[in-house]
Amino acid sequence: MSRKSNPSAYLFVAPSVLLFAFTILLPIVLTFVFSFYDWNGIGSMTFAGLDNYTRAFEDRIYLQSYGHIFGYIGATIVLEVLVGLVLAGLVTSGHKGSALFRLAFFTPVMLPMIVVSFLWKFVYNSDFGMLNSMLRSIGLGNWAHVWLGDPKTALIAICFVSGWVYAGFYMTIFYSGITRISKEVFESAYLDGANEFQIFTRIKVPMIRALVDTGILLCVLTGFQSFDLFYVMTNGGPYNSTEIVPTYLVKVVFSHMSVGYGSALAVLLTIVISILGVLGRLLQRKDSALEY
Amino acid sequence: MTKKWLFGTAALTVASAALAGCSSSDSDGGGSKTLRIAMSSPGEELISVWEDIGKQFESAHEGIKVEFNYQDDDTYQTVGLPNLLSGKNAPDLYFEWAGARLETRIADGYAADITDKLASSGLKDMFSEGSFNGMTFDGKTYMIPTAGDVTNVIFYNKKMFEDNGLQPPTTWDEFLAVSEKLKAAGITPIVAGNKDLWTVGNWAGHLISRVVGEQAYSDALELKIPFNSEDFVKAYGYLQELWDKGYINDSVNALADNEADMMFLNEQAAMHPIGSWLVSTALEETPDLELGYFNLPEIPGGKGDQQSVIGVLNGMVVNKNSELIDEAVAFMKLYSSADNSKKLQAAGAVPITKDGIDESSMSPLAFSLNELLQNATMVVSPPDTGYSIEVANALNTASSEVIGGAKTPEEALAQLDSTIAPLKK
Numbered sequence: 267m268s269r270k271s272n273p274s275a276y277l278f279v280a281p282s283v284l285l286f287a288f289t290i291l292l293p294i295v296l297t298f299v300f301s302f303y304d305w306n307g308i309g310s311m312t313f314a315g316l317d318n319y320t321r322a323f324e325d326r327i328y329l330q331s332y333g334h335i336f337g338y339i340g341a342t343i344v345l346e347v348l349v350g351l352v353l354a355g356l357v358t359s360g361h362k363g364s365a366l367f368r369l370a371f372f373t374p375v376m377l378p379m380i381v382v383s384f385l386w387k388f389v390y391n392s393d394f395g396m397l398n399s400m401l402r403s404i405g406l407g408n409w410a411h412v413w414l415g416d417p418k419t420a421l422i423a424i425c426f427v428s429g430w431v432y433a434g435f436y437m438t439i440f441y442s443g444i445t446r447i448s449k450e451v452f453e454s455a456y457l458d459g460a461n462e463f464q465i466f467t468r469i470k471v472p473m474i475r476a477l478v479d480t481g482i483l484l485c486v487l488t489g490f491q492s493f494d495l496f497y498v499m500t501n502g503g504p505y506n507s508t509e510i511v512p513t514y515l516v517k518v519v520f521s522h523m524s525v526g527y528g529s530a531l532a533v534l535l536t537i538v539i540s541i542l543g544v545l546g547r548l549l550q551r552k553d554s555a556l557e558y
Numbered sequence: 559m560t561k562k563w564l565f566g567t568a569a570l571t572v573a574s575a576a577l578a579g580c581s582s583s584d585s586d587g588g589g590s591k592t593l594r595i596a597m598s599s600p601g602e603e604l605i606s607v608w609e610d611i612g613k614q615f616e617s618a619h620e621g622i623k624v625e626f627n628y629q630d631d632d633t634y635q636t637v638g639l640p641n642l643l644s645g646k647n648a649p650d651l652y653f654e655w656a657g658a659r660l661e662t663r664i665a666d667g668y669a670a671d672i673t674d675k676l677a678s679s680g681l682k683d684m685f686s687e688g689s690f691n692g693m694t695f696d697g698k699t700y701m702i703p704t705a706g707d708v709t710n711v712i713f714y715n716k717k718m719f720e721d722n723g724l725q726p727p728t729t730w731d732e733f734l735a736v737s738e739k740l741k742a743a744g745i746t747p748i749v750a751g752n753k754d755l756w757t758v759g760n761w762a763g764h765l766i767s768r769v770v771g772e773q774a775y776s777d778a779l780e781l782k783i784p785f786n787s788e789d790f791v792k793a794y795g796y797l798q799e800l801w802d803k804g805y806i807n808d809s810v811n812a813l814a815d816n817e818a819d820m821m822f823l824n825e826q827a828a829m830h831p832i833g834s835w836l837v838s839t840a841l842e843e844t845p846d847l848e849l850g851y852f853n854l855p856e857i858p859g860g861k862g863d864q865q866s867v868i869g870v871l872n873g874m875v876v877n878k879n880s881e882l883i884d885e886a887v888a889f890m891k892l893y894s895s896a897d898n899s900k901k902l903q904a905a906g907a908v909p910i911t912k913d914g915i916d917e918s919s920m921s922p923l924a925f926s927l928n929e930l931l932q933n934a935t936m937v938v939s940p941p942d943t944g945y946s947i948e949v950a951n952a953l954n955t956a957s958s959e960v961i962g963g964a965k966t967p968e969e970a971l972a973q974l975d976s977t978i979a980p981l982k983k
Contacts, residue, residue, distance in 0.1 A: 307637060321980045326973075392809040393821060415812025417964065503753055504811040505959050520636065522948040 300529035307525040318530035328531060331509045332538070338425055338510065339489035345429025347481045350436025355466040357437070358444045368441065371434035379431070383498035386427045390414050390499075414500055417507035424499055424508060428492070436481050443474035483546045490539055511535050593882050593889060595874075596627040596642050597653035598634035603905040611898055615889050622885060643668050643877070650880035651889060653704075656692030656871040657944040660701055663875060669700040670878040675887045676702070684894050684911050688932035691871055692939065702890040703873040706910055706931045709833040709940045710760040710868045716848035718745060718828040726852040730796065733855040737805040740828045747805040749827035750961075751818025756942050758810065758961050759954030761831045762797055763941045764854050764868035769793035771861035772938060779945040779953065781982050786971035789861065794960045794967030796857070801963040811962045823847060834869075834927040838906075841921055849923060853930065867934035870943045871910075952977045 301318055305311040322328055353371055357364040374382065389396045390413040398410040413423045447470070455465050471478070493512040496502065502509035502517070511531070519528035593615075599605070605628060612624035627649060629638040634653070642649055643666075654660055654669075663669040676682040676699055685703055693701035714726060719736075722743050727733040737747035752758040767775040770789040777783045778790070800806045807813070807827065815832070822830035823844045830836070840849050856864040874893075876886045892898065896913040903909055903916065908924055910932065917925055931937065941950035956974040959965040965973070 324980065326977065390812075391817070392812060393807070393826065412809045412812050415809045415962070500812075501754060503755070503958070504962060505955065505964050517951070521951065523636065524948065 297529045297532055300526055301533045302530075303526040305526040306523045307519075311526070314526060318527045319534070321527065322530055322534055327506050327509055328511070328514060330506065331511045331514050334421060334508060335489060335510045337421060338428070338492070339486050341422070341425035342428050342432070342489060343482055343485050345425060346432040347436050347478065347485055349429060349433040350481070351440055351471065351478065353433060353437040354440035354444055355470055357441060358470070359462050359466075368437070371437050373434065374431045375435045375438075377431070379494045380498060382427065382431055383495050386423075386430075387414070387499050390423055415504050417504055420500055420504060420508045424495055427499070428495060432485075436485075439477055439481060440474055443477040444470050447473050479549075486542060486546065487539070490535070590621045590623055591882060591885075592623045592625050592647075593651065593885055594625050594627065594647060594649040595651045595889070596629070596634075596639065596649035597874075598631045598638075599628040601906070604902065604907055607898070607901050607905045607907075610901070611889075611893050614898075615892055618892075619885065619888070622882070624889070648877055648879060650877050650882045651874050651886040652877065654701065654872065654875045655943050656701060656703075656873065657939045658946075659943065660693065660875065661695060664695060664700055667878055668875070670876040670880070670883055671698045671700060672702070672876055672883075672887060673697075673699045675884070679887055679891050681887065681891045681894060684891075684913065686912060686932050688934060688937075689871065689910050691931075691934070691937045693871065693873065701873040701875050702887075702894070703871050703910055704893075705873075705908055706869060706871040706928065707834050708867055708869040708927050708931050709943075710764050710831055711834070711851045711853050711927070711930070712748075712829050712831045713822065713836055713849055713851045714829045715822070715825060715827075716850045718825070719850070726850060727855050728852070729856045730858065734799070734803075734805075737800075737803070737829075741803075741805060746807050746827040748800065748829045748831065749807045749813075749818050749821045750810050750831055751813035751815045751821075752811050752958050752961065753814045755951065755954035755958050756940075757815045757818070757832060758797075758957050759942065759950070760833070760868060760940045761854075762794075762957035762961070763953070764866070764938055765796060765857070766790065766793040767866060767868070767938045768854065768857045768860045768862040768864060769796070772863065772866065772936060774861070775938070776945075779941060779949055781946075781949065781978065785953070785956070785974050785978075786968070790971055791967045794957075794970065797957065797961045798963070798967055801961055806961060811958050834924065837921055837923045837927065851923065851927070862938075863936035865934070866936035866938050867930055868938045868940055869931045869934075870940060871931070871937075946981070948981060949978055 300311075302314060302316070303311040304314040304317070353367075357368045357371075377385075392398055392410070392412040392415065395413075397413065401407060401409045411419060414420050451469060451473075452465065455469055460468070490511070492510065493516075496508055496510055496513050497516075500508045502513045515528055515531055515535070518524050518531060522528075595608075595612075597608075600608070605626075608626060612626065615624055616622060627642065639652060639654070642652070643663075648668075654663060660669065681702060682699075689703040689706070690699060690701070693699055693703065718724075718740070719726070722739055722745075724736050724739060725732075727736050740747040750758050750761070763775070769792055770778075770787075774783065774789065778785050801810075807818075807821075813821070818830065819832065819836060819839055820843075821827055822836075823840055825847070837849070840847060853865070853867060874886075874890055876883050880886060894909075894911045896911070899909040899911045899913065899915055903920065908920070908928060909915060910928055915925075939945070941953050952974050955977075956965075956970040959970045959973075960967055
């Protein structure tokens with residue numbers, strides 16, 4: 267019996283193929299189809315051609331939300347990856363009690379994001395929040411601010427919380443990378459008279475370069491996933507200044523009930539993420555050609 | 559990733575719709591019929607009253623089974639009800655909000671004209687005339703009222719007013735004078751929590767309707783006329799003044815509605831513009847707080863009715879496609895009876911029938927707010943329940959920008975017009 271025409275093989279893969287088709291493939295195809303219609307999700311669908319797409323390119327809030335998301339990603343690369351790297355360098359420098367710090371920095375990662383969001387929303391509250399109360403109690407009352415209600419500070423405030431959570435996460439990744447560097451490298455560096463800073467910049471960082479690249483890529487891609495933090499803390503406000511694509515999509519689809527337009531926005535988002543993913547891979551390939 | 563869960567939701571909706579279609583096991587054995595009633599879940603205590611009324615109805619009408627369908631509030635408001643209505647076992651009687659939402663149901667052919675049945679069954683006389691606001695189109699009535707909410711009045715702290723020798727203002731100038739005195743006394747005059755845009759949105763909507771006139775307000779929201787006009791600029795000017803003079807909390811766009819409620823109830827501000835639901839929160843959280851309210855003060859030279867009330871009534875609609883239209887009306891008559899109104903009130907509802915309501919056991923504020931709505935010479939619909947939600951959101955965004963001092967009225971309105979431009983077809 268030839269292997270090609272064995273029908274039972276198809277039966278064996280059928281369950282998982284069907285599951286995949288119904289849960290992932292079909293929705294993707296449907297979203298693409300919906301994006302060409304004017305549809306509220308329930309009533310009749312009217313074909314709209316490319317209207318949804320042209321509207322997206324004129325949608326001020328949608329276009330700005332990309333700006334916000336890139337700003338957020340840029341900030342988190344600094345606040346998460348870079349700070350994580352520095353923390354990893356510090357906790358591996360062999361000082362006493364570094365294990366305690368490792369634990370302390372990692373603790374926020376273990377909290378669910380939704381809890382963190384509510385917690386920090388309270389910290390930032392301008393009337394009875396911890397941050398403003400603290401500033402007032404140390405005599406810096408005029409620094410007190412409506413952190414989440416001012417378009418100038420709201421996005422930064424959110425980025426900071428993200429950093430507070432994930433710096434510990436990246437620290438842990440980099441920490442495990444650094445501890446795998448063989449001891450002889452450090453010993454010879456000490457013998458040559460290198461100080462801690464030089465060891466960090468010349469040995470630790472270059473030797474975990476691949477991990478740092480992965481960290482940055484992870485940071486970029488998870489940036490597009492972020493939702494809970496924004497949704498709870500500002501829900502895009504004030505004045506859409508913290509609107510990111512996911513929060514806007516939810517508004518368009520579930521509040522405005524514009525499933526057709528929302529689908530078009532989602533398709534565009536997929537295209538943007540795909541382009542970024544390809545770019546990321548190209549950059550990485552180039553870098554990995556370098557050897558240490 | 560975002561997309562994935564979006565797809566997931568879409569898939570779920572499709573799947574659940576398919577499942578709902580499959581599970582249509584008609585058990586109409588023995589010639590009995592089922593009266594199906596759908597609503598967003600009113601809470602356990604009220605559900606037990608509804609079911610009790612269902613039993614009363616079943617025992618009085620042989621061969622009819624009453625079946626309830628309670629859905630989560632958000633689901634019901636968005637996809638739930640339309641799915642039910644277009645499904646196989648569509649409800650015979652369903653909960654809906656008066657105004658634009660009801661109009662959509664009528665246009666889609668899901669609301670029966672019950673004008674004659676209301677009169678002949680005597681149900682009409684069980685309510686005062688005003689209770690049918692927003693339920694009558696072209697002289698035909700499509701809804702049986704069950705409750706109402708004034709979505710915006712200005713609550714005030716009586717003690718703070720007394721301490722500062724103030725009276726509730728009736729005109730906008732008095733309102734500003736009161737605010738000024740409170741501010742001078744070191745009290746935040748007004749607190750609002752507008753993070754989700756509908757709180758100030760409602761208030762601003764009412765203010766706009768007073769200044770530009772109800773017709774222009776409604777025309778603009780229906781995209782018949784542009785927003786950026788002299789009258790609208792003037793209306794927003796009043797909001798801008800509140801920010802410029804520092805009468806409203808500077809965290810207005812950062813606080814959620816419940817946070818602002820708590821600040822007001824904790825006596826951190828003297829006035830709080832919000833809907834009638836604050837009364838029950840206040841009774842629960844701060845029963846000792848002396849609470850008063852006044853309707854939006856009169857605006858000199860405004861083109862609208864200066865005694866208008868912003869609010870929305872809701873009630874039950876009889877499905878036009880139902881086979882049990884008479885039974886549905888009979889059910890609502892039973893529901894609105896004095897006995898059942900008493901039971902509903904005991905379970906925490908605020909019924910609006912003429913009889914059966916025990917004023918003494920009801921919070922005087924809640925009662926007075928009900929009266930305000932029913933005796934109103936003009937009821938203005940809030941932007942987000944009376945009109946397209948997309949236009950409403952754009953308007954509410956503009957209102958938040960003006961009250962937060964981020965944009966001038968002209969800028970905010972110009973941007974509003976450009977935001978909604980793609981919706982005009």
